[in-house]
Amino acid sequence: MKIVSTLLGELEFEEEDIIMFPAGIPAFEQEKSFLLIAMGEGVPFYYLQSALNPELCLVVANPFAFFPRYSVEIGQEELQRLDCSQREELLLYVILTVPQDFRESTANLVAPLIINQKSKKGLQFIATNSDYTTRHPIFQPTQAEERIGIAAAEEG
Numbered sequence: 001m002k003i004v005s006t007l008l009g010e011l012e013f014e015e016e017d018i019i020m021f022p023a024g025i026p027a028f029e030q031e032k033s034f035l036l037i038a039m040g041e042g043v044p045f046y047y048l049q050s051a052l053n054p055e056l057c058l059v060v061a062n063p064f065a066f067f068p069r070y071s072v073e074i075g076q077e078e079l080q081r082l083d084c085s086q087r088e089e090l091l092l093y094v095i096l097t098v099p100q101d102f103r104e105s106t107a108n109l110v111a112p113l114i115i116n117q118k119s120k121k122g123l124q125f126i127a128t129n130s131d132y133t134t135r136h137p138i139f140q141p142t143q144a145e146e147r148i149g150i151a152a153a154e155e156g
Contacts, residue, residue, distance in 0.1 A: 005049050007057040011035065018051050019115055021122045022081070026111070031056055034122070036093075036115070046093065048113070060093040060113060066138045072112055072127060083119040091115045097135060106135040 004010050018033045025031065033051040044065035050056035063070045072092065084090060092114055094107040109132035115122040 001051070003049070003051060004054055005057055006055045008037070008047060008049060011037070011049065013051070016120070019120050019122045021124070023123060025058075025113070025124050026126075028056060036060075045096075048093070048095075059096045059098050061096055061107060061138065063092060063094045063107060063109065063112065066107065067109065067136075070109065070132075072114075072125060074114060074125065078114065078123060078125055081123055082114065082116040082121045084116050089116050089118045091117050096138070103139050105138050107138050108134045109136045110134050 001015060002010065002012050013035055017035055019036055021032050021034060023029065028050075031050045031053055035047075035049045035051055037047040037049060039045040039047065044062040046060050046062075048058040048060050074087070074090070079087075082090070092112050094109055094112050096105050096107055098105045110130050111124050111126045111134070113122055114125050
């Protein structure tokens with residue numbers, strides 16, 4: 001199979017590479033089939049490219065690379081929807097918002113994507129009563145950037 005992605009160019013894939021989101025993803029409910037494409041070896045960033053819509057490509061990340069203590073309580077209903085028999089089958093990703101300056105990227109920690117790597121089914125889980133935000137910065141400012149910010153504030 002083949003798709004010419006607006007962002008990634010021509011992609012060839014097999015049907016077994018497709019991850020199905022039976023309910024779609026909120027705001028993209030009509031899109032049900034996606035490809036998860038690593039940006040590089042050992043990199044926590046991925047593309048989630050629609051298998052049918054060449055213009056729909058989300059940037060996602062492994063949240064544990066940035067938030068080691070991140071946790072989500074996945075209920076029995078979600079496990080059933082994913083045809084999951086063991087939690088070890090699950091992969092967790094967060095959707096990123098990537099502005100012009102990549103260092104200002106944020107992650108939606110309230111609504112992670114959960115994918116059963118065995119069944120190739122996915123869903124976007126929306127946590128209730130969460131302390132997380134939909135725009136949590138993934139990069140912490142360096143000490144040099146913090147000092148520059150402090151100096152600019154003192155001058156202003």
